[in-house]
Amino acid sequence: MIQLQALSKGYTERKKVLDHISLELKKGEFLYVLGGTGAGKSTLLRLLATEEEDFGGQLSLFGYDLARASGSTLQAIRRSIGYVPQNVRLIPDFTVFENVALGVSLAGSRVARAEVRGKIYELLDRLQLMNLRDASASRLSGGEAQRVAIARALARGPELLIADEPTGAQDFQNTWNVMDLLHRANISGTTLVLATHDRDIVRKLRKRCAILSHGKVMIEEALCSL
Amino acid sequence: MFALRLALRPWRLQPLSQILSLATLGVLLLLAGFFASLATALPELRRGLEGDQVASVFLDPSAEPASLDSVRDQIRLSLGSSAVSVEYVDADAFLAAVQTNQPDLAKEVAALGNEKDWVTPRHYSLRGTIGEKLVDRLRAIPGVESVAFSAHRFQPILENLSAIAWLSRVLFSAIVLAMVAVLILLGRLNSGIFSEAEGIVSQMGGSPWQARFPARLNPILLATGAGLLAGICFMRLSPWFAAKMAALSPFFAGLGTKAPLLSPPLLLGLGLLVGAVAFVLSPRTERTVR
Numbered sequence A: 001m002i003q004l005q006a007l008s009k010g011y012t013e014r015k016k017v018l019d020h021i022s023l024e025l026k027k028g029e030f031l032y033v034l035g036g037t038g039a040g041k042s043t044l045l046r047l048l049a050t051e052e053e054d055f056g057g058q059l060s061l062f063g064y065d066l067a068r069a070s071g072s073t074l075q076a077i078r079r080s081i082g083y084v085p086q087n088v089r090l091i092p093d094f095t096v097f098e099n100v101a102l103g104v105s106l107a108g109s110r111v112a113r114a115e116v117r118g119k120i121y122e123l124l125d126r127l128q129l130m131n132l133r134d135a136s137a138s139r140l141s142g143g144e145a146q147r148v149a150i151a152r153a154l155a156r157g158p159e160l161l162i163a164d165e166p167t168g169a170q171d172f173q174n175t176w177n178v179m180d181l182l183h184r185a186n187i188s189g190t191t192l193v194l195a196t197h198d199r200d201i202v203r204k205l206r207k208r209c210a211i212l213s214h215g216k217v218m219i220e221e222a223l224c225s226l
Numbered sequence B: 001m002f003a004l005r006l007a008l009r010p011w012r013l014q015p016l017s018q019i020l021s022l023a024t025l026g027v028l029l030l031l032a033g034f035f036a037s038l039a040t041a042l043p044e045l046r047r048g049l050e051g052d053q054v055a056s057v058f059l060d061p062s063a064e065p066a067s068l069d070s071v072r073d074q075i076r077l078s079l080g081s082s083a084v085s086v087e088y089v090d091a092d093a094f095l096a097a098v099q100t101n102q103p104d105l106a107k108e109v110a111a112l113g114n115e116k117d118w119v120t121p122r123h124y125s126l127r128g129t130i131g132e133k134l135v136d137r138l139r140a141i142p143g144v145e146s147v148a149f150s151a152h153r154f155q156p157i158l159e160n161l162s163a164i165a166w167l168s169r170v171l172f173s174a175i176v177l178a179m180v181a182v183l184i185l186l187g188r189l190n191s192g193i194f195s196e197a198e199g200i201v202s203q204m205g206g207s208p209w210q211a212r213f214p215a216r217l218n219p220i221l222l223a224t225g226a227g228l229l230a231g232i233c234f235m236r237l238s239p240w241f242a243a244k245m246a247a248l249s250p251f252f253a254g255l256g257t258k259a260p261l262l263s264p265p266l267l268l269g270l271g272l273l274v275g276a277v278a279f280v281l282s283p284r285t286e287r288t289v290r
Helices: A041-048 A071-079 A096-106 A113-126 A142-155 A172-187 A199-204 B002-007 B009-013 B015-051 B065-079 B091-101 B103-110 B113-119 B132-139 B155-189 B191-203 B208-248 B250-258 B264-281
Strands: A002-009 A018-025 A030-035 A056-061 A081-084 A160-164 A191-195 A208-213 A216-221 B053-059 B084-089 B123-128 B144-149
Touching: A002 A041, A018 A041, A018 A216, A030 A041, A041 A056, A041 A160, A041 A191, A071 A081, A081 A142, A096 A113, A096 A142, A096 B002, A096 B191, A113 A142, A113 A172, A142 A160, A142 A172, A160 A172, A172 A191, B002 B009, B002 B191, B002 B208, B009 B015, B009 B191, B015 B155, B015 B208, B015 B250, B015 B264, B053 B065, B053 B132, B065 B084, B065 B123, B065 B132, B084 B091, B091 B103, B091 B113, B103 B113, B132 B144, B155 B191, B155 B208, B155 B264, B191 B208, B208 B250, B208 B264
Parallel strands: A030 A191, A030 A208, A081 A160, A160 A191
Antiparallel strands: A002 A018, A002 A056, A208 A216, B053 B123, B053 B144, B084 B123
8 A cells, every 4th residue: 555665855955854764554554653853754644645745766655656646646645545744734714523524525525415424523522522513723722623633534534544643732531532543443444654752552552663763764563562 | 615615715814805805896896887888888979969960051031931841841852861850940930949048139139120030041950960961952952042060060079078988998998907916916915825725625635626716716706796896886876976977068968878888787797707807817826736
């Protein structure tokens, strides 16, 4: 599903944020991307989410080489991805429900409207956002906004879910609510790439991990032993 | 649905700026409609005035009253199917006509007694579309002494009307161009608002068209709103407007009926059209959507 070969990315000539990274991820796998601040986790996730252009090496998603993918292929790839960026990126004057529904609508879902609504309500309920469904996104706290972004990504029923620090602003209970939902999505077939600082999560929900340092994959383990 | 909600974002985030833009465009549309009406109505008014000529066919003073009917028949024959009114005027008819507006002159003429026939010679007064050829034919009728013809009677006014019509066309075009420019510039100013949503839509798999559509829809909505505003203003202001135009010149008194362009639905349509032009010409937002 994901293939990285000697993937490099730099914003300046001198310093590379990612330096010749090679990874392969099969359908249905769960990968933690770990590493300190500035290790390149977010850049890697942005590349996977097709947010970044101009990279070195090869990056393939769903069998398509991103460097050569046409506009329509790129759209199709994006429709199959659920992305939770670090800065959440909600439309501030939309309500919580509208932000989530916009994501579903753009995924090209052919499910009946009532069913979509039911699915969104269920997700909002599980993420303790039901009472905020009609609230404007601009009025949400950081943690609430993050959970809306997670709901938006999950509601699309993505084949690949990329989440950048999805629990960074959550309390204990919500952290495990989020992780439970992500884990369930993974079990039902969604490939998951999750960047996190939270070692507790990695220890309790043991999965494959890649530890980045200075733009390189220092350690890669099939079952993380942190 | 989401496209519409996204297109209306500037109304939620910068309502004052949008209201001001709407009012400005509404006033510009009203002005454009006014000039379009003038440009449409004035040529018709001009044609009417061009045809409105007067000829006085003076009869031979020695002619017997019995021969007057023969001359009248000859005149009517010469006119053919032309829309020209023919009226016989002698001293008594002249006095009756003058009595109301110039009573002193009427008194002086009446005081002349039998000599009044020499002061106000008998003639047929013709009014309508009269050309030089017709005047030549009238001159050739036996019993006609002379013909006075008001050729180019309204020439200075006709030239003025032509100039006003031409100026109206130029101003109409300038206002329409200004409106399109305002909408494009407004699109530029709002590009920050739209580029954020454009990025989100694009990242979630929306096509470039889906991503850009809200930014382009906004000028159409704004211009259509302005058309609606202009139409409502016109409905309220048209009697006042017609009175002002009539006060400007009696020639403009019937202008309201000759100006079909200035109507609320057409102002709305003009707004929609201007918005559509801005829709086509709107620049892309700064974000490049692949």
